[in-house]
Amino acid sequence: MEAPHIPVLLDEVVEALQPADGDVIIDGTFGAGGYSRAILDAASTHVIGIDRDPDAVAGAADMVARYDGRLQVVRGVFSQMVEIAEDLGHESVDGVVLDIGVSSMQLDQAERGFSFQNDGPLDMRMGQDGDSAADLVNTLPEEELADVIFRYGEERASRRIAKAIVKRRAEMPFTRTLDLADCVSKCLPPRRFGEKHPATRTFQGLRIAVNDELGEIGRAMEEAEKILKPGGRLAIVTFHSLEDRMVKKFFAERSGRTGGGSRHLPQADLPEPTFRMESGDKRTAGKAELEANPRARSARLRAATRTGAPARSR
Structure with a gap:
């Protein structure tokens, strides 16, 4: 049951999500199931795996059976995670993880x-x-x-x-x-x-x-803001500067680090922060992981915790 590919920053992602018994967590880029497996093993959680690749969904059948109802894997795009979660009976979730970009499985398959x-x-x-x-x-x-x-x-x-x-x-x-x-x-x-x-x-x-990867990322972060409970965690792994800049900007705006508007706007008129940034908000792979998995060299993890403020309209 070992995953055929090594998930990047696995320990850091699990630490950021803090899975606990009873949590519902969305793995928006299921792939080979590396993150989902670690989340399911960390506590008695329920994971909703989403992947746009039909091969990834088909390949999840054995893993779904192994976790006896705690894992559901559906074909779709992570920018529709609210609709997918609601269709499965979940109006809110405790965590969302996104591993942005092409998967190693797809890279390794020449076809x-x-x-x-x-x-x-x-x-x-x-x-x-x-x-x-x-x-x-x-x-x-x-x-x-x-x-x-x-x-x-x-x-x-x-x-x-x-x-x-x-x-x-x-x-x-x-x-x-x-x-x-x-x-x-x-x-x-x-x-x-x-x-x-x-x-x-x-x-x-x-x-x-x-x-349409950049469009998908922007929509997915807004969807995560809508579906996460207060105290829910959002963890995003990126692999190049375009993605990382988008995530960094979103978290900065939503956490109140930039205001998202004019610096002359009165403080009382600024939107209430919808996320709280974690300490050391950007994490990268350590020496041991880089030696074991060279693909981790460009990976960046950013994570934040949902506040109780209403989700923004954009």
């Missing part, structure tokens, strides 16, 4: 099309529906494609890369991951030892656009 190191169809759809990365690469106008690569991938050579993609697709559409990775690599200087693969940022940008 899912996330990897620029293993050949597979140019897909990248976490939910296996909607437009694929190939659709974007082969149809977006050059300027829009460059914007996607720059905005979501933070790739400074985005215009050069988009131009090369558009030129090549006029001759033959892109259908495979290594084909696109090779095209992108030719646009950039040869990498030196220890540097990231030249296609890293381009693939990241396309993946985020295909799955």
Whole structure:
């Protein structure tokens, strides 16, 4: 029953959630079930696992049976966690954990099309529906494609890369991951030892656009604010700066660290904080975890506790 992949910052996530007997906790990115398993083992809790990937939901059957009614896993997006929890009979919950981004399972499966190191169809759809990365690469106008690569991938050579993609697709559409990775690599200087693969940022940008990841994060944090009880905990693990900045800004606004408005606004008119930040609000992997799991090197955990203030309208 061991999980096939190592969940990042597992001990820190469990510590942040403080699971107790009778708690209901949402694992909004179920994946291989690593966080859910630890939460269920920590106390007599009930976990609602959500995943947009049908393979992850199907693969959870044995684990669901093992925990004899304490685990429910449903297909969906975490930005709809309120509706999902209510459909399962829970108007509020004690904790929410989100592990943002592509899962290691998806990265390791070449046929899912996330990897620029293993050949597979140019897909990248976490939910296996909607437009694929190939659709974007082969149809977006050059300027829009460059914007996607720059905005979501933070790739400074985005215009050069988009131009090369558009030129090549006029001759033959892109259908495979290594084909696109090779095209992108030719646009950039040869990498030196220890540097990231030249296609890293381009693939990241396309993946985020295909799955509307940033939009999902923003909606999910608002949903968590609505569903968490006073004293409930929200723990979010991110893997790159775009995600982490969104989470940091949300927690700062909701905890009253920024006010979310003009610094000249009278204090009495500021919204009541809906979250209380934990001490040491950003946690990273320690040396032992980094040695055991190199994928943890960019992981950041931020956590906060829900206050009794009403959820905000936005």
